Amino acid sequence: MRVKNPPPAKYAFGYKRPPQSGNAINGLNEPEKRRARHVFHNATGESLPWDALDEFFSQINVWGVVKHMLANVWQMRRQEGPVAPQQVQVDDPAAMARDIKQVAKNLGAGIVGITEIFDEALYEGHEVPYKYAIVIGLSMDRSEMEHVPHERAAVEVMRAYREVSRIAIELSEHIRDMGWPARAYGNPNSTDILHIPLAINAGLGELGKHGSMISKEYGSNFRLATVLTDLPLAVDAPVDIGVQDLCATCQRCVLDCPPQAIFPTKQIVRGEEKWYVDFDKCIMYFTKTYGCAICIEVCPWSEPGRGSWLMETLLAKRKP
Amino acid sequence: MRTIDSSYSGQINRLERLKRDVRLLWRIARMLYSYLVEGHRIRKRLHDKEARGEIFYVDEDLHA
Ligand code: SF4
Ligand code: SF4
Numbered sequence: 339m340r341v342k343n344p345p346p347a348k349y350a351f352g353y354k355r356p357p358q359s360g361n362a363i364n365g366l367n368e369p370e371k372r373r374a375r376h377v378f379h380n381a382t383g384e385s386l387p388w389d390a391l392d393e394f395f396s397q398i399n400v401w402g403v404v405k406h407m408l409a410n411v412w413q414m415r416r417q418e419g420p421v422a423p424q425q426v427q428v429d430d431p432a433a434m435a436r437d438i439k440q441v442a443k444n445l446g447a448g449i450v451g452i453t454e455i456f457d458e459a460l461y462e463g464h465e466v467p468y469k470y471a472i473v474i475g476l477s478m479d480r481s482e483m484e485h486v487p488h489e490r491a492a493v494e495v496m497r498a499y500r501e502v503s504r505i506a507i508e509l510s511e512h513i514r515d516m517g518w519p520a521r522a523y524g525n526p527n528s529t530d531i532l533h534i535p536l537a538i539n540a541g542l543g544e545l546g547k548h549g550s551m552i553s554k555e556y557g558s559n560f561r562l563a564t565v566l567t568d569l570p571l572a573v574d575a576p577v578d579i580g581v582q583d584l585c586a587t588c589q590r591c592v593l594d595c596p597p598q599a600i601f602p603t604k605q606i607v608r609g610e611e612k613w614y615v616d617f618d619k620c621i622m623y624f625t626k627t628y629g630c631a632i633c634i635e636v637c638p639w640s641e642p643g644r645g646s647w648l649m650e651t652l653l654a655k656r657k658p
Numbered sequence: 659m660r661t662i663d664s665s666y667s668g669q670i671n672r673l674e675r676l677k678r679d680v681r682l683l684w685r686i687a688r689m690l691y692s693y694l695v696e697g698h699r700i701r702k703r704l705h706d707k708e709a710r711g712e713i714f715y716v717d718e719d720l721h722a
Contacts, residue, residue: 350708354715390716397697397720398704404693408686415682 339641341632344487347597349622351394357387360617364607371609373462374532378621381527382464388621395625402493403628410500410524416507417522425517432572441512442474445505449475449555451540451574455531455566458608459539464530468521468566470573472509473537475553475560476502480642483559486635487596487627495629498561499525506563513567520567533562541574544581548591548600548633549615554579554649557640558633579645580652584638585613591633597623600633 363377378388386392396404428434439450451473455466482494503524513520523531534551538544543553550558554577592600599619604611615633624630639645670678703722704714 349713351704351714351716353717355717357717390720394700394714394716394720397693397700408690411686411689412682415679 339484339635341486341594341636344594344596344632345627347619347623349626351625352622353390357390360388360621363387364614364617365609366605366607366614368608369606371458373458373460374608375462376528377617379527381529391621391625395628398625399628400489400492402489403496406493406496406500410496410503413500413504413507414522414524417510417524419511419514421514421519422517428570431570434570435572438472438509438513438569438571442472442505442509445508446476446501447474447505447509448477448560449542449553451537451542452571453536453540453573455536456539459532459535460530461528461532466521466530466566468519469568470566470571471531471536471540472565472567472571473533473540473542474502474505474509474563474565475537475542475556476505476563477556477560480559480640483631483635486632487623487630489628491631491635492628495561495631496526499563502561502563506565510565510567513565513569516569518567518569520565520569523564523566525561525563531564531566533564536564537562539576541577543577544579545613546581546591546637546639547585547588547602547613548595548637549613550634552579552581552637552639554639554645557645558637559635559640559642578653579649580656581639583652583655584648588638590636590638594636595620595623595633599623 360377363375365372365374376382376384376386378392380386435452442450453471453473454469455471459471460466476498478494478498483491485491503522506522506524510520510522523529523533525533534545537551543551546552546558548558552558553560589602592602597619599616601614601616605614607614620630634640639648700720703719707714
């Protein structure tokens with residue numbers, strides 16, 4: 339996919355006194371492992387250095403986005419609720435995991451994976467009283483996303499967030515009806531958990547150079563929501579679909595990113611070498627265009643029907 | 659117009675849940691009002707400044 343007429347990376351807005359760099363908050367070049375800190379789109383109520391831009395982002399956004407966002411806030415009141423007193427006993431966590439994935443798919447989920455919750459998937463200062471994460475991915479409508487970085491794509495992103503949040507909420511209600519505690523985490527505003535590390539550990543895909551996850555089913559053309567629970571479930575393993583092989587040579591997202599925010603090589607971030615996007619550069623363009631998303635749509639993996647072929651080709655190339 | 663997730667509320671009774679929902683509806687109404695009224699003012703000021711070739715400073719002009 340080629341991007342049609344992206345606006346230039348020039349801004350009629352900015353900070354008079356710029357806040358602490360988002361890259362420092364994210365731990366760029368920090369050799370020690372530590373948990374992530376909230377930097378933008380945070381729903382915890384705590385005050386953050388980039389709050390003014392976040393507020394500005396909401397206020398200049400288009401009504402189509404705001405409408406979905408408000409509806410999502412309303413439905414998220416059901417993220418938690420009463421747990422049925424009678425608990426369904428689980429003798430076979432693998433069978434239960436299969437059942438739960440089927441329920442999620444019946445509710446509309448595209449891809450579903452399960453992982454145990456681990457330290458790096460929680461924000462600094464946040465704990466959760468659950469053992470497992472069920473991560474749900476929902477594809478966005480590609481014909482709408484072809485309009486990145488313009489309004490129509492932004493509306494589709496928020497519609498997908500609202501829909502994937504609904505699926506997570508209804509799945510959490512299903513689990514609570516079985517007598518097990520569960521809490522749904524929607525998006526885009528974050529509180530306790532980081533969805534992408536959980537999704538990667540749950541075998542939904544790999545981290546791409548553009549800083550988003552790539553799945554073989556949808557590339558990066560999807561949105562995530564998560565259900566945390568104590569229901570005993572068999573977990574999935576991380577996958578290798580060849581993303582690193584292609585990202586090592588492909589420059590597509592790097593070249594197409596108007597503010598040149600995507601690092602061409604892996605960086606050290608909180609003690610780990612990984613793909614990274616310059617927050618300070620990206621966030622200005624992201625705000626100007628109500629969410630940008632150019633990088634995830636131009637990625638070859640996001641071309642419908644291409645993921646499985648790419649995976650097979652890339653993995654076959656590795657064979658001696 | 660920040661969204662704030664509800665705190666853990668699993669074991670609250672029906673009346674408390676109703677109160678929570680009313681509070682949430684009130685907050686959504688305030689967010690909507692903020693977008694329509696304050697947001698309109700912000701969007702207008704941004705366009706005016708842009709037309710004059712000036713920068714809208716989010717740390718100064720947002721609530722000016
Ligand atoms: S979302 Fe950010 S990193 Fe991706 S293309 Fe847009 S500005 Fe660049
Ligand atoms: S566009 Fe290319 S480099 Fe960027 S994430 Fe996709 S495959 Fe990797």
